[in-house]
Amino acid sequence: MSNRLKTMAFAALLGLGTALAATTSGYALDKVSYGTNWLAQAEHGGFYQAVADGTYAKHGLDVTIVQGGPNAANSALLISGKIEFYMGSSQGELTAVEQGIPLVDVAAIFQKDPQVLIAHPDAGVEKFEDLAKLNTLFLGKDGYLTFFEWMKANYSGFKDEQYKPYNFNPGPFIADKQSAQQGYLTSEPYEIQKQTGWEPKVFLLADNGYTPYSTAITTTQTMIDTKSDVVQRFVDASIEGWYNYLYGDNSKANDLIKRDNPEMTDGQIEYSIAKMKEYGILESGEALDKGIGCMTDAHVKKFFEEMVGIKVLKADTDYTKAFTTKYVCKGVGMALKK
Numbered sequence: 001m002s003n004r005l006k007t008m009a010f011a012a013l014l015g016l017g018t019a020l021a022a023t024t025s026g027y028a029l030d031k032v033s034y035g036t037n038w039l040a041q042a043e044h045g046g047f048y049q050a051v052a053d054g055t056y057a058k059h060g061l062d063v064t065i066v067q068g069g070p071n072a073a074n075s076a077l078l079i080s081g082k083i084e085f086y087m088g089s090s091q092g093e094l095t096a097v098e099q100g101i102p103l104v105d106v107a108a109i110f111q112k113d114p115q116v117l118i119a120h121p122d123a124g125v126e127k128f129e130d131l132a133k134l135n136t137l138f139l140g141k142d143g144y145l146t147f148f149e150w151m152k153a154n155y156s157g158f159k160d161e162q163y164k165p166y167n168f169n170p171g172p173f174i175a176d177k178q179s180a181q182q183g184y185l186t187s188e189p190y191e192i193q194k195q196t197g198w199e200p201k202v203f204l205l206a207d208n209g210y211t212p213y214s215t216a217i218t219t220t221q222t223m224i225d226t227k228s229d230v231v232q233r234f235v236d237a238s239i240e241g242w243y244n245y246l247y248g249d250n251s252k253a254n255d256l257i258k259r260d261n262p263e264m265t266d267g268q269i270e271y272s273i274a275k276m277k278e279y280g281i282l283e284s285g286e287a288l289d290k291g292i293g294c295m296t297d298a299h300v301k302k303f304f305e306e307m308v309g310i311k312v313l314k315a316d317t318d319y320t321k322a323f324t325t326k327y328v329c330k331g332v333g334m335a336l337k338k
Helices: 003-013 017-024 042-052 074-079 090-098 128-133 141-145 147-154 171-175 188-196 221-226 228-247 251-260 266-278 297-309
Strands: 030-035 061-066 103-110 115-119 136-139 163-165 179-184 201-204 214-220
Touching: 030 074, 030 228, 042 061, 042 228, 042 251, 042 266, 061 228, 074 214, 090 103, 090 214, 090 297, 103 221, 103 228, 115 128, 115 188, 136 141, 141 147, 147 297, 171 179, 171 188, 179 188, 188 266, 214 221, 214 228, 221 228, 228 266, 251 266
Parallel strands: 030 061, 136 163, 136 179
Antiparallel strands: 103 214, 115 179, 115 201
8 A cells, every 4th residue: 555545544544534635635734732710621622623624624723722821921922923823811811901912802602791790598688789789799819900899880889898819619698698709600619519518599690781702812913914714714713613613513622621720620611601602701792693703893892991980991992903704704614513
């Protein structure tokens, strides 16, 4: 057997026929890296899915996922050109533009930021504004400077005296019935219920008016200017990966997630996927009709104006430099939904 035939047979045996097809159709696989914003989890599942099932290879890409974490600096790696894509957010890219850093969101995988406030089930907190009655709100520094300022501006009763630092330990919240803490819809409520046996009250900020896009695909203006085709293929393949992860066989993707993050459990993954679907984290707003990843000028502008209103951003910042809609809202992958 010739070396060429041996190569083709080996690729087929490993299920890499799509990658080979991409190579023999006129271009080699483009190597790119995507840096996540935290340790591997179901909230990153679509990207792992596109690696695991060959979707990136089908689009002519050899993708490495660079796991984030408490000591990672993936945003800095993007700025320095060490990676091509990063898991950003509306807030992050608007701030970068204000600082003269040319980062651009090219897709918004999460239409809703999964940031939540969590309260005890028997503390008389039935709606979002009831949180203002509590003595204590455990918030991270970034939350205190952003969404808490937004809360004070848009709801009556919230005050600085409620603030206490949240150090990613639910213990102080669990011990204090008259408190609430920040968290991620898909994470902290699960852990709190595991520890206590009771189901906490969960209030999604996005469903109460705080509307940044998150889990974005972020790149540099240079990448857009010089390798726009690679950007489009990465966006399309990632979107397809997300549809397959949510509605297809995601077992291989979950194996990769647990390989990168050995502390991740099947129970946590199952819970996270269920909550992302229940709350429309990926599929709500424009994404319902135009596909996962969709962004609009109106959505970003509204959030920008809210941040200007609470003096988090400057009014003369050109918000349009923080994103582009040219790569999304095309219905890519929607036929994969089952």
